[in-house]
Amino acid sequence: xxxxxxxxxxAVLIIGTLTLGLAPFVPEPHLVEKLRMLFQGxxxxxxxxxxxxxxxxxxxxxxGKAALVVRxxx
Numbered sequence: 001x002x003x004x005x006x007x008x009x010x011a012v013l014i015i016g017t018l019t020l021g022l023a024p025f026v027p028e029p030h031l032v033e034k035l036r037m038l039f040q041g042x043x044x045x046x047x048x049x050x051x052x053x054x055x056x057x058x059x060x061x062x063x064g065k066a067a068l069v070v071r072x073x074x
Contacts, residue, residue, distance in 0.1 A: 005065050013065060016058035023055070031055040 022029045034052035037043040043052065 013062040021059045
């Protein structure tokens with residue numbers, strides 16, 4: 001799994017995070033809305049859970065790749 005994540009280009013992860021992770025830009029990103037719903041205990045409909053996973057995939061991968069780079073022994 002880590003090798004697959006290391007091979008992902010930074011540009012793809014950053015562009016994916018900025019576009020899908022923050023879409024729609026107005027009035028607020030879906031990811032922010034769904035995270036708020038999660039912390040308030042209101043995230044119960046399957047479409048909302050799917051939406052959280054879809055919009056959060058690129059940011060999660062970007063954070064995972066960054067964590068691998070920071071923890072990599074040189």
